[in-house]
Amino acid sequence: MDVQKVAELARIRLTDEEAAELAPQLEHILKYVDSLQGLDTGDVSPTAHPHDAAMPLRADIADNPSRRNALQMPAPKTESGLYVVPKVIE
Amino acid sequence: MPFSHLHELKSQLDGGETTASTLAENYLKRIQTHNPTLNAFVHYDDKHVMAQAEASDAHRAKHGPRALEGLPIAIKDIFCSTDSPTTCCSNILKEYVAPYDAHVISLLREAGAVLLGKTNMDEFAMGSSNETSVFGPVRNPWNIDCIPGGSSGGSATAVAAGLAPAALGTDTGGSIRQPAALTGTVGMKPTYGRVSRRGIIAFASSLDQAGPMTRCVRDAALVTSVIAGHDARDATSVADAPVLDWLAACDRKDMKGLRIGKPAEYFIDGMHPEVTKAVDAALETCRDLGAEIVDISLPHTKYAVATYYVIAPSEASANLARYDGVRFGHRCSNPADLSDMYTRTRDEGFGAEVKRRILTGTFALSSGYYDAYYRKAQQVRTLIRRDFEKAFEQVDVIATPTSPMPAFRLDEKTDDPITMYLADIFTIALNLAGLPGLSQPCGVAEGLPVGLQWIAPAWREDVLLSAASAFEDATEWHTRTPDGFDTVGGAA
Numbered sequence: 001m002d003v004q005k006v007a008e009l010a011r012i013r014l015t016d017e018e019a020a021e022l023a024p025q026l027e028h029i030l031k032y033v034d035s036l037q038g039l040d041t042g043d044v045s046p047t048a049h050p051h052d053a054a055m056p057l058r059a060d061i062a063d064n065p066s067r068r069n070a071l072q073m074p075a076p077k078t079e080s081g082l083y084v085v086p087k088v089i090e
Numbered sequence: 091m092p093f094s095h096l097h098e099l100k101s102q103l104d105g106g107e108t109t110a111s112t113l114a115e116n117y118l119k120r121i122q123t124h125n126p127t128l129n130a131f132v133h134y135d136d137k138h139v140m141a142q143a144e145a146s147d148a149h150r151a152k153h154g155p156r157a158l159e160g161l162p163i164a165i166k167d168i169f170c171s172t173d174s175p176t177t178c179c180s181n182i183l184k185e186y187v188a189p190y191d192a193h194v195i196s197l198l199r200e201a202g203a204v205l206l207g208k209t210n211m212d213e214f215a216m217g218s219s220n221e222t223s224v225f226g227p228v229r230n231p232w233n234i235d236c237i238p239g240g241s242s243g244g245s246a247t248a249v250a251a252g253l254a255p256a257a258l259g260t261d262t263g264g265s266i267r268q269p270a271a272l273t274g275t276v277g278m279k280p281t282y283g284r285v286s287r288r289g290i291i292a293f294a295s296s297l298d299q300a301g302p303m304t305r306c307v308r309d310a311a312l313v314t315s316v317i318a319g320h321d322a323r324d325a326t327s328v329a330d331a332p333v334l335d336w337l338a339a340c341d342r343k344d345m346k347g348l349r350i351g352k353p354a355e356y357f358i359d360g361m362h363p364e365v366t367k368a369v370d371a372a373l374e375t376c377r378d379l380g381a382e383i384v385d386i387s388l389p390h391t392k393y394a395v396a397t398y399y400v401i402a403p404s405e406a407s408a409n410l411a412r413y414d415g416v417r418f419g420h421r422c423s424n425p426a427d428l429s430d431m432y433t434r435t436r437d438e439g440f441g442a443e444v445k446r447r448i449l450t451g452t453f454a455l456s457s458g459y460y461d462a463y464y465r466k467a468q469q470v471r472t473l474i475r476r477d478f479e480k481a482f483e484q485v486d487v488i489a490t491p492t493s494p495m496p497a498f499r500l501d502e503k504t505d506d507p508i509t510m511y512l513a514d515i516f517t518i519a520l521n522l523a524g525l526p527g528l529s530q531p532c533g534v535a536e537g538l539p540v541g542l543q544w545i546a547p548a549w550r551e552d553v554l555l556s557a558a559s560a561f562e563d564a565t566e567w568h569t570r571t572p573d574g575f576d577t578v579g580g581a582a
Contacts, residue, residue: 033400056328
């Protein structure tokens with residue numbers, strides 16, 4: 001596994017030392033989960049949800065009052081009700 | 091006090107022998123005395139606890155008692171609550187105060203419960219020893235050099251040491267049952283879909299479920315009867331789940347006619363011999379109570395841990411993508427650009443185990459590996475589910491050890507992630523199958539508590555509660571308490 005490439009996908013900065021330390025641990029985990037490969041799963045259907053219960057639908061009634069101020073309270077930086085992030089376009 | 095059961099306190103309150111304020115004061119005193127050693131609570135606010143207790147006493151005087159009126163309950167720091175921080179014991183949420191209550195927190199408040207504070211846990215519930223918390227490890231009251239199990243280690247220790255009569259935990263791969271076993275308490279993971287996940291910080295959405303941690307089986311039923319139920323705002327909360335009378339199920343005193351499955355795959359080499367002995371003795375007790383012990387096989391058990399360590403990290407890597415320094419939580423200082431902000435925020439915010447799991451999951455879901463890892467694991471998950479379905483054609487309930495070993499020492503298993511992952515070898519399969527499970531004390535190994543795990547078909551918590559109540563009635567294990575915690579706050 002290319003640890004730095006995966007870290008880039010996961011948007012986690014890793015120093016080279018961290019990557020070097022993580023690499024054997026992640027290899028060990030992958031080697032362990034590779035035990036699944038020996039099992040013939042042929043046409044077994046995958047389970048994404050433990051029960052076969054149908055997803056329930058709720059009545060289409062708007063019940064979402066504006067709570068912008070409360071919801072933005074925990075944000076690191078806001079302005080005029082917007083989230084502020086570093087400049088994206090030069 | 092200090093080791094009172096929730097239902098005993100309820101009777102005392104209802105009988106006018108004590109008040110919510112007195113109980114709150116006593117438990118706060120115990121927390122102040124013992125928390126510096128145990129590190130079970132990460133946030134509590136005396137004044138706020140007393141205010142809730144006084145409000146409860148006032149409600150009782152004016153309107154009469156609600157289901158949990160005046161009863162103190164500790165909350166794992168993974169449940170969003172508006173009146174305290176909710177940090178998941180992570181740096182990335184260290185300052186976070188949620189703008190809404192988790193559904194189950196609302197239900198507890200509406201039932202009159204007094205929330206004592208937030209308990210320590212493994213960071214984002216990822217761990218089996220409570221050593222990955224940014225607030226430091228929790229100690230096991232039975233031996234403070236040992237871990238309490240995890241991830242709900244703070245809740246387990248709080249109940250075991252009598253700092254709270256009951257607590258809420260969450261269980262993704264054993265995080266309620268394993269710490270309950272290691273601290274001599276009762277922990278129940280309800281059927282997936284039974285309890286709303288809304289406002290519980292997500293780890294692995296297809297596995298996470300909240301449940302009670304208590305000193306006896308009846309208390310687990312009491313708390314579950316309040317927190318269970320359909321919530322339209324959680325799409326995986328099941329609307330037409332059959333509900334049985336769980337408190338009535340706890341009146342069962344025998345096991346006549348009960349067919350208990352004993353799966354060969356859960357009694358294996360490498361288990362602590364005293365654990366095997368304790369669980370075998372427990373099954374003998376069940377036989378004396380009238381149960382029939384049936385040897386069964388769950389052949390795909392050996393794949394459960396590997397399946398879990400693909401599915402749980404994959405779902406975690408998706409769930410934890412939200413911690414990007416934009417809407418809540420930590421943001422690194424002086425980011426050079428957006429990418430620098432994301433990557434440094436997440437590097438600074440997440441601990442080593444959380445990073446390992448995010449990276450494992452990101453890899454398993456990445457292009458070219460998805461079928462080999464994630465899809466394969468989902469297929470094996472089906473096989474594990476079918477094992478249980480087949481077993482339940484033969485038996486009513488399954489009994490196993492909760493953990494292959496008693497509590498281990500701090501730092502004993504932190505070097506190699508796989509060794510730690512194997513601590514959950516007996517608890518993981520039922521999360522994959524979505525089934526309910528309960529752990530209760532059934533013996534000792536090296537002087538430390540041993541847990542007996544019950545597994546029932548989906549929606550049959552009543553079967554777990556009946557079997558566990560009959561066992562509890564016939565044994566004394568649940569009455570044992572750790573030394574050194576029986577003095578402060580003695581008079582209720």
